[in-house]
Amino acid sequence: MIGIVVVSHSPALARAAVDLALEMVGETPPPIAIAAGAGDGIIGTDAVKVAEAIDEVASGEGVLVFMDLGSAVLSGTMATEFMTTSDEVRLTDAPFVEGLIAAIVLANAGASLDEVDREARGAMGPKQSQLADQGGAVPAAESEDSASDAAPAVAAAASAADGPAALTAEATLVNPDGLHSRPAAAIVQTLAGIDAKVTIRDVTTGKGPVGANSLIGIMSLGAKKDEVVAFSATGAAAQQAIDTLLEMTRDGFGELAS
Amino acid sequence: MSTSTITLDQLIAWLSRFRDLVTEKQSYLTELDSAIGDADHGSNMTRGMSAVIEKVGAAPATAADELLKSVGMTLVTSVGGASGPLYGTLFLRMGVNAGPVTELDGAAFGAALRAGLDGVVARGKAEAGDKTMFDALSPALDAWDAAVAGGADISAAASAAFAAAEKGRDATEPLVARKGRASYLGERSAGHLDPGATSSTLLLQALAETVAS
Known part of the structure; x- marks a missing residue:
């Protein structure tokens, strides 16, 4: 599993960002270290602390490194x-909060440094498309860059799963908030x-398909309660993947009041 | 008395005088930084240089590289703001370049400072006119090199470097910042001296005063 380092001027900010991201993963998070503040309660950063966190x-x-x-x-x-480590260390320009959440989920799923970095850097995508949908903020030029960085990853994952032998099944979302961040992470x-290689499409709105290995991709569907989603899978365990997803969807991703 | 070298004791006296100057000018540096930055440059530099002098006093260095590297690391871990990695890099690279010697002649000190400034540029990606510490340090170093090449002693070279730094610092006032927090302000950063160029000028002032004949 890759390691994640969170560098912030404020220990409280770093701790809160990590805690928020950890809500998305289970009992065994990826290795995460915080390097925040400059000692003695000083707001700032310290390169030596960052190096220790990396090691x-x-x-x-x-x-x-965020x-x-x-x-x-x-x-x-x-x-x-x-x-002192000889590991590859990548300083990412991903957004601090959104990127960290996307990265921790994907790192926890065992993704490579490249995959996690790409996902994190594209993590503004869902927020941008959501606000654009509402006629709100138009993504800035540089934001479009990062969004387009993420798009090929999602598209590539999608086309990889769209083989002739793909198994497909549809299900209706029953949990109140649809495919928001927590179900997507799950x-x-x-x-x-x-x-298995799996893609997800929102049949009701026509959005997708997106790779089911991408938190950001799934969230970008913006799939809501009562919408129908289609899962499409290829690979040795395609049937198992479909069955599992149908069951998770039916259970409302554990979010239905019992 | 004409001198041709800077001794280890003078390096320590230089750092100590720099600590005094940033402490004295703490409010002024912070005031400059509150106009175009985050209002912490004075307190950050005072805290950093106080930690440096404490460290130097507790474990006296026996060579220039040891001294300057220790100064750099102390700044990195105690300053907090951007001046930590920037001044930290300046002293670390100076130390590596100076090597395990107990005195530096004018050319050697100039080469060490040049290595330090190159490190700052590599770290901060600053260029001339970006309204940064580079705008004071770069002309100061050019003046130092020219003076030494022309046969000036350490004292005269330091005076020339200090004068050039002051001029460079003053020239940052009308500039629009292109690096650091001040660059977020765009055009509104014009009309203020750059805090980093100002503290860098104090570094040269401290040197000039320390080696004054």
Whole structure:
């Protein structure tokens, strides 16, 4: 599993961001280390602390570093000169909160450093499309860049699963909030243990398909309660993947009042 | 008395004088930073340099590289803001370049400072006119090199470097910041001296005062 380092000026901000992201994963989160504050309650960052955090979570599969702003980025780059690990260390320009959540979910599912970084950098996608749908903010130019970075990943995953032998099944979303972040995270993590390529399409709205291995992709469907979604799977355990997804959907992803 | 080298004791006196100057000008530096940044440059530099002098006093260095590297690491871990990695890099690279010596001649000190400034540029990606510490340090270093090449002693070279830093610092006032927090302000950053260029000028002032003949 890759390691994740969270660099912030504020220990409280880093802790809260990590706690929020951990809501999405189960008992065994990926290795996460926080390097925040400059000691003695000083708001700031410390490159030595960042280097120690990188070394702490490095286990041979790479480390992804999230930074809030300003000197956090300088301390991050400086830390790569102080660290002792020979792991690949990537400083990501992903959004701090959205990116961290996407990364922790995908890292927990065993994804590679490249995959996790790509997912994290595209993590503004759902918020942008949601606000654009509502006639609100139009994504800024640089945001479009990051959104288009994510799009090929989702599309690639989608086309990979669209083979001639794909198994397909449809189900109606019954939980009150539809495919929001927590069910999306549950899908990504459940499928990580199943040998199948899966895509999801919102039949009601015509959105998708998106790769079911992408938290951001699933969230970007914006699938709501009572909408019909179609799961399509290929691979050795395609049937198991479909059965599992149908069951999870029927159970409302554990969100139905008992 | 004309001097041609900077001794280890003078390096320590230089750092100590820099600590005094940033402490003295703490409110002023913070005031500059509150106009275009996050109002912490004075307190950050004072805290950082106080930690440096405490560390230097507790474990006296026996060579220039050891001293300067320790200064750099102390700044990195105690400053907090962007000046931590930037000043930290300046001193770390100076130390690596200076090597395990107990005194530096004008050319060697200039080369060490140049290595430090190159490190700052690599870290912060600043260019001339971006309204940063580079705008004071770069002309100061050019003036130092020119003075040393022209046969000036350490004292005269330091005076020339300080004068060039002041000029560079003052020239940052009308500039629009292109790096750091101040760059978020765009055009509104014009009309203020850059805090980093101002504290860098204090570094040269401290040097000039320390080696004054």
